[in-house]
Every structure is written in C-alpha cells, then in structure tokens.
Amino acid sequence: MIENGYWRRSAPLIALATGLVTASGAAAQTANDAQAADDVVVTGTRIRRPDLTSNSPLTSVNAQELTLQGTNNIENALNRLPQFTADANENVSNGSNGTAQVNLRNLGSNRVLTLVNGQRLLPTQAMDLNFIPSAIVERVDIVTGGASAVYGSDALSGVVNFILRDKLDGFRLDAQTSIADHTNDNGFLRGIVSGRGYQTAPSHVFDGGKQDINASFGKTMLDGRLNITVYGGYRRTDPVLQSTRDVSACALNSASTTFTCGGSSNTPFGTFTPLGGPLAGQKLTNSRDGSKTWVPYDSTYTYNYAPLNYFQRSDDRYNAGAFVHLELSKAAEIYGSYMYMDDRSFSQVAPSALWFGQTYAVTCNNPLMSASQQQSLCGAAAGTAATQNTLIGYRLGGSGTLPRRDDLQHHYYRSMVGVRGDIGHGFNYDFSVLRSSAHYDEQYLNDVNVAKAQKALLAVPDGKGGAVCQSVLNGTDSACTPINVFQAGGLTGQQAQYLYAPTRTWGRYALNVISGSITGDLGTFGIASPWAKDGVSIVLGGEHRRETLYFTGDEVAKQAGTQDSDGIIAVNEGFGEIEVPIAQDSAIGKSLTLNGGFRYSAYKNDQRSTGYSSKFNAFTYKGELSWQVVDPVRLRASFNHAIRAPNISELFSNLSLGNVNAVDPCAGAKPTASLSACQLTGVTAAQYNSHLVIECPSDQCTGQSGGNRNLKPESADTYTAGIVLAPRGGRNLSVSIDYFNIKVKDYIGSIDPNTIISQCFSTGSPYYCGLFRRDPLTGSIFGTGYVVSTTLNTGYLKTSGLDIAANAMIPLGRLGRLYGDFIGTYLFQQATQPLPGGDSYDCKGLFGYACGQPTPVWRHNVRVTWKPDQKTSLSFNWRYIGPTSNSATSSNSYLTGPADPIDARLPAYSYFDLTGAVEVNRNLTLRIGANNLLDKSPPALASGVLNLFGNGNTYPGVYDVLGRRIFVGATVKF
Template identity: 35%
Template structure:
C-alpha cells in the first residue's frame, strides 16, 4: 500500500519539479521517480502533529498493518521499551531501521529483544515507511514480517523549538463495573478525572557550511509522562472474573488477611487475633497496578554530511537516548511458598491453633507435612512492587558515498550501537526469609524469635519473626528483614560494516530492445556482529524472590554473520503500447553465520504500468530469521505459567485416574493433589542452541490507480500472504499437559514432571518443560487499501481525504505440525493471545484553509473480536479525533486537538486478558484505554 505523505497541495507541485535519485524502502537501487514494486505505506511528520503524539509507538499502533508490542500500557512483564509488531507476527520478526540502517536490540531482558523505538526523536522524523512482507534479501535476518524504516531530517537549516502538553480526561460512569465493586466493598473512582499528563520539548538546529557543501543537524528532546493507576478508572479497579453478563470482581487468594489451611476443609483468615472461615474472600490486586507507566526520556544527537569532492561525500549519524520508566504491580507476599509450618508458633492464639493445627491433628510441637498447611499473606504493609527500568543507548554510524563514474556509485559505512540496561525491583520478599520468619519460637527471655536465631551457631542471627496472625501486628523491622534486593544489569551491542556498489549497465549496452533505461544493479558485502550480556544478579538468579515466579538466569552470547547480496532492476518495456513500464526486480542474499548455519534469501517482483494511470505490481519474497541470542543461549530455568487448576488436582479432578497416570500421578495421589490458590504453576523455559532458522514465504499482488481524468486521486489495493514455517517458539505448558492427558504420547508426557511426593506441578520438583524449539506455523492473508483524494475549493482552500484500511482474510497458527490449524482471525484469548482484528480502517479529512489553518478530523474503526473461551466478545470500536494547526506566521504555529472525542471506553473482559499484553481488563496497546486524549503544542522557527 502506498500512501502519499500529508502536505499542502502546492508543496507537492513544487516537489514534482525536483528530479533526483531516490532510494525507496525495500530496494538497494537509487533512481529518479522509483516506485516500489512492494507495498509500502508512508506515515509523514504531519500526522504526528495532527495526532499530538509524543510516543512514536502510539501513532504506529494506530496503523492497520501494525499491532502493539511493548507499550506504555504494560506493567506486569514490562521491559521499559517500545516495540513494533507488523502483521501480528511478533516483534522479533519486524526489522526496524533508521535511514535504511538497523536499530539495535532494545534491551537484554526477556521480551526486550525487539528494537526500542524510544530511541527515535519524533521531532526529526520526516516520514515512516512501512513495508510488509519479507525483506530479508535486502536487509538480512529479522525482516520476516517486514520493515519499519524511519527516514529522518538530515539537512535541516535554522532553529526549531517545539513544546507540547497533553493528558487524558475520562468520565468514570461504568455502572456495571461500579455495581460489582460495591458488591465486593471495593472503593472506586467516580465522575470526571484528569490525569496522565505528558510534557514534551524538542530543540532542533541545523546549518549549511562551506558554501553548501556540508550540513549539520543537531537535536535535543525531553519527555516526561505521569503515571495512571488502574484505580483511576472504574472499569479497571478490580480484576474481572466470570463471563460476559455474569461478571464478578475477582482477586487473589494471597490476601491482606492471610489464607491458612489446606484450602479444602480448612480455609481460614485472620480477624483480630483469631481465625475465621475465609468464605471465598479475595484480595483486590488491581488498584496499585500502573495503567500508564511513568516515563522520563532524553534524546540528543546529530546528523551531518560533507561533500569532500565530487567523488566522496562523508556522512555520520550519532543518536543518544536515556530513558527511565517504572512498572508497578500489586504488593508481594508469601504466595503459598512455605514447605512446612511449625504449629507451636507463639504468635498464634489458642483459638488459632485449634482452628488450624488442631483441626488437622498436629500437636503444638509438630511441623505439618508438606502441603497440609498452606499459607498465603499479602505484604500490604510494604506497599506495591515497583520495577525501575533504565535504558541508555548510543548509536553511531559513519560512512562515505559517492559516484565512481557516470555509471557506478558506492556507499560504505560502519555502525556501532550499544544499549545499557539497569533494573532495580523494589518491595519483593525473600522466600527463604519468609519461611524462617514464620518458624518462630520463644527464647529464654520469653521473646518471640526465629528458630534460626537460636543455638550456639545460629543459622540466621538477623531473622525477625513475622507476625501475620494478628491484625496490625506487622512492624517495619519485620519488613526490613523480609525484603530481598533484586537488581540486574546488562547490555546489547551491534556492529555492522557494509559496502554497496550500484551501477547502470545501460552504459555498457545492457538495455533491452523495448526499454529506454538500462539494467540497474546493486551488490555488496555486509558483516554484522550482535552480542547480549544480561547479568541477573544474585537475587534474581537464586529464584528467592517470592513474587518472581522462579529463578531468572543470566544470559550471555554472541554471533556474527557475513552477507553477500545482489539486486537487479530490469526494465523490460518502456513507452510501449499497453506497457508504459514493465520492470522486473530480483534480489538474493547469502548469509554465513558463526553458528555454522548458512541461509539463502531471495525475491522476485515486477511492476507493470499499462498506461500512466495504472500500475500493477507483485512480489514473492523468501525470508529467513536466524534465532536471536536469547533464543539460542538463554539457560533453562523454572518460571511460572497461569492455569485455573491442575486437571488432576483437587478432591474431584477434572480428568480420570487413567489419564492422570499418564502425567505421573499415582493412585494414592489422585484426589489429594492441592491446586495452587494463586493459579500459577511451574514450567521450565529457556533457549536451545540447536535451533534452526525459521523461514517465510511472502506474496503480494496489487494495483496503483492515479487517473489522469481525476487529478488528485490515488488509489492502491494490495493483496498479501505471509506464511512462517519452523517458527521459533515454545509450546505452552497447558498445551503439553493437555496433549499428554489426552494421548499419552511420550513426546509430551516426558515433559511433565510431577513432584514424586505429592504429585504437584507447583511445589517441590513439579514442573512442565516448555523450552524454545522450531514448531508449527503462522500464516496471515489479507488486503490493504489506501485512497487519497485532493479537492481544490478555490478561495476556500483545499480538502484532502485519506483512507487506509486492512482486511484480514485469514490469520492462522499451528502449534505443532501434527495438530490442527487454529483460526485466530477476529479472535482473542488462549493460543490466539491478543486481539487479531480482521478489519481496521482510518479515514482522515483535512481542510487546508486559506487562513493558514489546517483542520483535521479522523475516524478510526476496529471490527469486533470474539473470545476463544466464550467469556467476553469485544464489540467494534469507533474513535473520532479532531485537531487543528494554525501557522500564525513563518515563525510560529500552534496546534491543539482531542483524540477519542466521545471518551469511548475500551472493551473489557476477564483479567488478565489471556494475552501477553493484557492489562486493566483490556488491551491498552490495541484500544484507547484511558479516555479522551487532549494536547496543546506550539512550534517556533528561527
């Protein structure tokens, strides 16, 4: 799809008079008026102004071809980065470029491997090219779904200062959710609220020097975004449970009043200094979670070029970013992590002993057996867990380009990029210390102390006994002992050296008989080295963090690749009847990796213009993605996955004894395996050094229509199909467990490891092994449509109509080759994860008035989405945006606008949304989650 950038019609006419060689995204060859044979969408800088966007990812996520990756709307699992996901095929399959050169991996942490577009200064963006479909033959690995190429302003003259303030306004009037909150006795917000303020300032300066032979453009930007919590919106103040029409406010069994017992016939909580029946009481974990993370970012850098002589032009790009964000979630606690419990704990009253240990027939001086007494207690006294995430990046590029002679040119460059990462996770508890603090005794002075402090050689003399048996009895000393320091650091590095030579073979007679232009070629060599070093720190590596779900291993690895590539643009016919232009575009790249893997990628494309009004284009791309460093070298370790209940757990298991035996359950264990009240179970995840590359086949076929009878109209329609095979992914633990239960197949059952003592999958050694492997397939097919129409209004100025839409015909995935293909089109949940919206449409109307005022309105539409689990179908969403830009004079312009004028709430469903990016009962990266977005800004040019 080819969209024309937003600008005045007069400006476009002036630009048409300038004929220069250009390089389009997806091609290595520069030519006058070169139109891509592959579908490319363009988002220009004016759209950022009209939308009032301060986060680049927010505008990109509104584009129909792009799905959200990491966004500011994530808290649990946030990396502090912003990533892009083309066609919903994963951020690791989308290659991000700046001026046709790579951005480095955004972070060394899990889910941070995609390029972090926080590194992009919005003030310097000239346009964004979005090429969908494989582009590995042009740019190398990772371009399986396509390319997002940021084209920056590199020849700026003057000084420009831009300031903007923005924020959200929402009316909390969701009666349905408010009634649920009242039933649960939860506080909730009501009425109008203004929050999430953002402040953005940028300074750009540029100048030509040495009689125009050189230019230097510098920039500095600063952005500060305030937090929004989930209890700032009524619809996210509690975690929804149940199904649509019968929702309830859910929560966690790890409560502020404690949860004690075997959770079947003995299920207690604290009231005063006594135990009472819990009766289903849950802790509302939603309010503390960030719905919008606070964020502070600074960027600075320069773009410079200098023409040394008529053969050599030097250029450089230096980009720096410092970004700090905070991801906050509910308080930590003892998440049923006690192995056994000492029934002589002196903090327990006689009533509590009788209700708990006495009921389970344990004496005062006895320890319970493993799993007989479970304890969950939320650390409400210590406050929410929050994760400080800091990234600092530096990207440098130096190169020389020029003409060797009239036929040949060259471009040689060296690039080095580094991202430094630091993380401090606050207010989590130590599992070891929780167990020691709950193992309490009376010392010789009748003081309550930890058993680990007693004896001639105390195991832990600093231990402070934790009194969770009496309301209000937790002290600061107790908390200080329980806290665990969690820190991590790391970096990613990218080094690239490349040389491209391009030439016009027409000078040597290589012009086909019915063509005017000769064959154009480009070939070159590229060496790329990538490394990642993530030091998880002793707290993370030990797995001692109560709220971390298991150990987080350190990762270190690197690989390099040498590429040889070639492209040819072959004019077959030009200026002939029914063939104003017929061009063949072919490309090939051979890659040799240090992992002993070699790959071949290639493309074949054509462009046919029967006349000046119509162009037909089509392409086939074979793309290959080599495994990234985390996929190759991440150690295998225990982590957590969500599951409502163990199919073989509880007093009345969901599965039969015969089925459960396949997973390792004994007859004695059947019916006696405790379910995890936190609904979290152990899995072993990690990388695999022997992963082979995944491949994709991408097809596109389209038409570009610019009728001479109707000047100002551009219409493009493109069909696309992308199929990824041998996809690098991990089977979900639930899938493995279900397959073992149903089939007994050894390839699945060998991955289920029940604790031999109690049959559990969440205590002891119980787990399901689910590491990365080459499995299954992704496939998507659809149609992109773009319509641009300019209408002159005489003395009233001009109107511009722009419509961009994507219709998904199929979006399928197959977890393993022998399993059925899953249809995810128009669905969300379970294996489909986040919403796969089958129709998205953006319609924009801009009035360019004769008073130097541009008024813009946009309608954004997203079709309905069905829940795979039949809990909550999401209705179609329609958003209306309105904005204006007034150029007061050549020096000053102001802008203002409101997005989502009607304050439409996002669709909501059961928490956490069953998707990797769900938050606040919705998907904030997909939908407008926070209400009306207002902005007011000004630009000053000197």
C-alpha cells in the same frame, strides 16, 4: 497523512502530502530536498534511480500525520495502522521490560526489521522505539513481506524504516503536553465493585499527563557542502493507577452473563493448606475478627490486587544526537551520526506476598500461633520443636508495606560513519561502519524473599514470652525477624522490611555492522532491453554483522534462579540486486520492469562460557514485477524467500520461571478433568481424590522458558500482488489494493502453555502431557510446579489478507481544500501450526488464551482534513476495530474450552479524533486536539481471559484505556 507509497516521488505526490501540513512554509526544511528528486532510494530495495517506485506494498506515515495524532510515542502511532498488532507498550505494567515495540502482521515483534535511514537501529533483542527521536522523523515507511535479500535476517513480516530529517537548515522547537480526561459512568461495573465492598473509581479524572519538548538545529556551510544537525529532547509520562478506571478497579471474574470481583488467594487474612496433620489438604484462613483462629477459606476472602497496579507506567526519557554530512567532492561524501537515549520507567503492582503454592516449614511451637492453631497444624506434635510443611499465602499490608516496583533503566548508544560517492560511468559506492549498544538495568523492589520468609517462619520461644528465629540462635542470620502470618493483618511493617530483598539484573547487547555496496546503471555501457530506454541497474555488496550479549544478576537474583547468559553471533554476507526495464512506452504499456535479488549468509554462533560453537549458511532471494499498463493503472507482484536466524536470547538464554495466564483442569474441589487425564500430567490419585491440587492464584500459573542451542533458522515465503489506480498522476485521487500472503516455516518460539494444557486434556497426547512438571507435594503447576514452554523450532505461522488504501483531494473553491486518507486491512487468515505435521488453528476474528490480543477481520483508519487556507487546518479521524470472538468458543481442538457468555464476544469499536492547527506567523504554529473525542471506555474481560499484553481487564494496546486524551502543542521555527 498516511500514504500508500505506490507512486513516483514527484510534484503531484509532494503537493498531496503537504496538503495536511499543520505548519506549512517551514523554515527548518531539509537541506537535501533538491537532491532527493534526482536520486531516490525506496525502502525495500537498494537500487538508486530517479522516479523509482516501490515494487512491494509500502505505506508511508509522514511527519504531519504523526503531528495530527498528537502522540509522543511512535509505537502508539504505528499501532493505529491496521497492519500492526500492539506489542510492548506504556500501558503494560506487570511483566514489562520498559521497551516499546511493534508487531507487523501479528507475526511477532522479532520478525519485523526496524531501520533508521535504511540501516539497522539497535541489536535485535534490545529493540526499543523509545530510541526514535520523533520530532525529527520525516516519515515512516512500512514494507510488507520478506526483505531478507535486501536487509538480511529478521525481515520476515516486513520492514519499518524511520526516515529522519538529518540535514536541517535552521532551528526548530516542538513542545506538547497532554492529559487524559475520563468520566467513570459504567453503572454495571461500578455496581459489581461496590457490591463486593471495594472502592469504586472516582466519577471523573484528569490524569496520565505527558510532556514532551524537543529541539533541533541544523546549519549548512561551505557553500552547501557541509551540514551539521543536532537534536535533543525530554519526555515525561505520569503514572496512572488501575483504581482510577471503572474497567480496572477490581480483578474481574466471569460468571455466566455477568462479572464478579475476583482477586487473589494471597490475602492479608492469610491462606493455609497443611500438607500433614489433622487438617491436611484443607484450605484455611485467619478469622476476620483478628483472632488467631483458622476458619475454612472461601472466595469472599480474596484480595483485590488491581487498584495499585499501574495502567500507565511512569517514564522519563532523555535523548540527543547529531548528524554530519561533508561533501569533499562528487566522489566522496563523508556522513556520520551519533544517537543517545537514557530512559527510565517504573512499573508497579500490588504489594508482595508469601505466595500460595510455595511450601514452607513451620515450627510446631511457633509462639506467634495460638494453641488451637498449633494443634490444627501439628496435631500431637503441637508445642514441640517439630516442623510441619504448609502451603502459605499471605499478602503484606498495613503501615510499612509497599507495592512492588520494577525500576527499568535503558541506556542506548548508536554511532555510524560512512563515505559514499559517484565513481563515474553511472556507478556509486557506499561504505559504512555502525555500532549500537543497549545497556539494561533492572531493580525489582519490595518483593518477598522466599529464603527469608522460611527463616522467619522457623520461630521458637525466646524464653521471655516472645519469639525468636532459629537462624538468630544458630548465628546464620542475626537480622531475622519472626513474622506473624497467623492473624489477619498481623504482619507488621518492621517484619515486612526484613522480608524485602531487592534484586538487580543487568545486561549489555551490542551490534557491529560493516557494510559496503556498489550501485550502477549498466545503461551507460549500452546494457538495456531493446524495448526500453532505461538501462539495467545493479547492486553488489557485502556485510559483516556481529551481535553480542552478556546478562547477569546480583546474588539475590541468582538465589531466585537468575543465571548468567552470554553469546556471540557473527555473520558474513554477500548480496546483489538487479532491476531490468523490459519495455517502456511500448505496445504492452507504459513500462514493464523486473527486479531480483539475493543474499548469501554464513553464520557462526559462539558461547564463551561453555565453549559451544556452531555454524550454518542461508540463502535468500526475491523476484518482483511492476507493470504500468497506462498512466492511471499499475500492476505489481512480488515473491520473497526470507530467513530469520535465531537470535542470541533464543539460542543462549538460561531457563527461568514466570507467570502465564492459564487454568489447571485438575485443580480445585471440582476438577473439570478426569482422574485418568490428570494422571497423564503427573497428578497422583491421592492428590486428585483429596483435592490437594491447588488452583493457580488469579489464573496465574507458572511456565518455564529458556533458550535452545539446537535451533535452526526459520524461513518465510511471501507473495504480494496489487493494483494502483492514480488518475491524472494521483493529483486528486489514488487508490491501491494489495494482496499479501506470508508463511513462516519452522518458526522459532515456544508452545503456548494454554495450547499445551488444552491439547493434553483434549487428545491425551504424550508429547503435550509430558510437558507438565507438577509440584511433587501438591500437584500444582504454580510455585515450584510449572509447564515447560522453552524455545524450539515449531510448525508454521501464516497470514494473508488485503490492504486497501486511498488518498483524495477535493477543491472547495473559496472554502479551500478537503483532503481524505483511507487505509484498511481485511484479514483472510491468521493461522498457527504448533508442531510440524500437526493440526493448526486460525485466530482470524478471535481473541483469548491461545490467540492473545483481538485479531479483527477488518480494521481501518479514515482521516478527513479541511484546509480553508494555507495557515489553518481542521482534521477529523475515524479509527475502526472490528468485532472479535473468544477463541474458546471455536470448535478447533486447540482453541475450544470453557467460555462464559459475557466473555464470548467483543463488539466493534469506533474512535473519533479531532485536531486543529493554525500558523500564527511564519515562525509559530499552534495545535490542539483530542483523541477518543467521545471518551469511549474499553471493553471489559475477565482477567483470566487475557493473554500477553493484557492489563486491567482489557487489552490496552488495542483499545484506548484511559479515555479522552486532550493535547496542546506548539512548533517554533527560525
């Protein structure tokens, strides 16, 4: 069940929530249920008092809703909520770091603070929801709006708080298995694939299996004063190849009202552009007949890189942990926890290549070339020891070659110990120490090493009718093997093995937190409003946090550009909060309550490797109002001023190059930009006129990213206002409508390369055009050329909209009860200003290069559950995603660009899910269900239109890409 979290945590709400339980009468209930009704802490505040309600828009997803969804990935469950935009997830392969994250209000995963039982989960840069033990999640609270005054930095868009069942009394075993069931029947896409001569996807597939088993056990002892709870689990996810789905069987290009199978110019036939000699500037390829003959290159030679790419990464996760609560007296309860996770995921993409755009020197007497090739490459120097610079693209293929794989391993540790208690006179204290760390290890396998490829191309006759590397003759590399890229399929497995050079990078992130607070009811001293019976409540406290980072790589990685990174961020904070009941049971209504809070933070940033150090201070605050007009009607409003300090990576990460989806207007035989416009970006007249500027392969240009030690904190002002209607205390019906408005100023980020490109060519801005670093030989912006997109304080992000939620229960007499839940979001604005004082653009209802994933105006979830009795339930869910348009169709200068009609719009999507459960006896509950019951395929887009988190010609975080998922599960309790 999804709850909007506006009402008292009292009997009516608990009854409504348990109506959707798939296993009622649980034997392994939480041991502190009785206490919870007396002492409530709501996410978004540190105030403690009975019948406390949230003054901020709060949505709660309880354990029963997670069970009904049949997902074993927390991020998938949250991404179904309309407040979230998909972020890093299991269906992203190329460029994945193996983590799972959430993005609240589409303001970025780094602007939402993730908590466990009200405390920080992991270091900011290492956030990974795989760490959450989903089997013991009691509920997930999602608070919209800034919460820095309560929790500190990072809580700009809001807070996601995982409340765990840390006081069990009994044993619980949860097991579930699921599989994707999909029929490939898209005749349009299958015709495109087969028409290109590629293999179509199988007509029907069962794949993408997931297995999850979790055990938890708790025991209460010493007359209820001691509780120990432990848990452990294993989860496995099987990989899925893109070749198994119609939508992803080939890399799609758009062509007006249809698609074509595109691909990469890095092909097994080879692609060559000599930078000198008789054929300088011409794009050539090896003949299809296998002879050592060069012919003009055209698009029919492109390589379909899609089939071997993962559409779902493989993953193996082990987790374990323990919680301890020991009540020594009312004045002292010792509590602690330890959590551990070992996660290993593999991503996979097509075999590596000598990437076109890289300049290689080739010996003019290389015996692996034919005489005609030597002549075409070198002219008069053919057959001599001279060299000629050449752009070469050549895909490794055949026996002995392997797809590229990224081995991503994460080890997470989190330990916490604290003491809390009642110190009398209405006051309580809480002091805790927390340490969490993330150990990251990545090995990139089966990739071509550029330095080795260069050595292998500098081959000369060995005097025996063969070829030998110059590096073998001069003793610099005795293992060098000449490579035959001069005929189709000529590069052998043995040659490929020489070119492979695994790289390894690893790092460690750590977070230490020392926190203490005192909460009290000043009403015990008579401090209260004359119109209220309850007294003033306060919180005073302090916190120290220290985050550290160390990142490095092996020698091969460093040769490829990886640099060591390190950094320390330390912050000391003081905070306070006050809640004042102004009036209760008075002429103005049932209650009127004000809440305010503040936090003062002193930051110190250090980088030991350089001796750099800086300091700054920040102040955040909030004000909230709650007015219970009458029992069925409550009004609420809030204002929060929040900050997010730059994290270690944003401050201290070194410069690096990576792929970005973009199109170069100056490239190709028919550039879309004029010579004068291209010259502003560094293209020479000779490069432009000779068509030497090469198109980015598969629209994969290169961007430079990295940290900036001069960053300042970004700030956010958040406004919310809402109404809650709960007739009869919310027993049968509750409705809430909330407005939110969030503006992030001086936001930390990089200017999207597509924005840089579009603004340079549409406005001629010296700032944007000055961010191009073109290859001096070819003028290209891939390979050694790139667009600068490093971290800086930019303009603003702004979002606003309405959240609408409803819960209902309808008695059906002898037929049982019907429960309904609705949650929807209507978006007013999703705006970005790339530079302070400049123009802005709005991505509401759009997707594409600048806007990224689809941002529909309207999304909703509707769940209806029928419980004929207390042991059986049948639940139906409707997920709706509104239509969106390609941002390139917008008239805004930041967004406008070429867009084919077939990519112009994505239709509305509806998914339907069905789950049934039966309690066999008090110890066993069985469930079965299907998500995407109708096996609806995702929408297809040209691969070049996709931005971050796009994969397989679609957006897998937004749409169900694998088809129908069938799951079967069981819960055993003692």
